[in-house]
Amino acid sequence: MANYIVGDIQGCLDELKVLLSQIQFDDKNDTLWFAGDLVARGPNSLETLRFVRSLGNAAKVCLGNHDLHLLAVSLGVHKAKTKDKTLPILDADDKDELLDWLRSQPLLLEHDEFVVCHAGIAPQWNLNQARDCAHEVESQLKGDNWRELIKNMYSNHPDYWQSDLQGIERWRYIINAFTRMRFCHPDGRLDMGCKLPPEDVNQNEFIPWFALPSRIPLSKTVLFGHWAALGGHISQAVIGLDTGCVWGGSLTLIRWEDKQLYSQPALNQ
Secondary structure, three states: OOEEEEOOOOOOHHHHHHHHHHOOOOOOOOEEEEOOOOOOOOOOHHHHHHHHHHOHHHEEEOOOHHHHHHHHHHOOOOOOOHHHOOHHHHOOOOHHHHHHHHHOOOOOEEOOOEEEOOOOOOOOOOHHHHHHHHHHHHHHHHOOOHHHHHHOOOOOOOOOOOOOOOHHHHHHHHHHHHHOOOEEOOOOOEEOOOOOOHHHOOOOOOEEHHHOOOOOOOOOEEEEOOOHHHOOEEOOOEEEOOOEHHHOOEEEEEEOOOOEEEEEEOOOO
């Protein structure tokens, strides 16, 4: 039995299947953990949703910003962009089943030794706080008022965590931290604009969320995606797995038990 964690798929299903063949993935014994963004700008978002859902209990999925955006598009909050290549999902006969399944996925996945989320864990949170915050939003997404949450999640503010935040502002911060965060300012405020590699920014202005000196250390390794410009990042505390397959890079997964990395270069898209 092995645990494999994979970075952003974004509709790059062919590359995923090559990797699964390479590792001889056994859906009866192994578990495949997805770090969010199943859909978006790759060629096979509809097929990716169907495939991952078909894996049943062998797949564990957390939500990414593109997954949440798909829900917003389905509600008419935003128009689908041609470059996102998600229109086939909205025209599919099984659209409602797929979107309901997607909406039921968590923001944070947890193993005895690691956690998986899309962008990261806010530096002001310990693991219990992260767990509780994720559950708050997950309950909203599964509840009757999920449409209001999706309609009002688009903003970069508040950009600093305060435990007394309430309602949509609280949930928006939680969503942004789990699905959109890359850099923080030195005082811990989130920056949502910069997507560059850390070496290309002024360290007095922008600090990767996982490198913030005031970050609360966690008892488990955090595995995440979202940040293709990192090119993969491996340390004892955090492992970034987005290596930009959808941008012509590669799709990367790691086998947790021995930390073996597997990578598949992007195929013709």
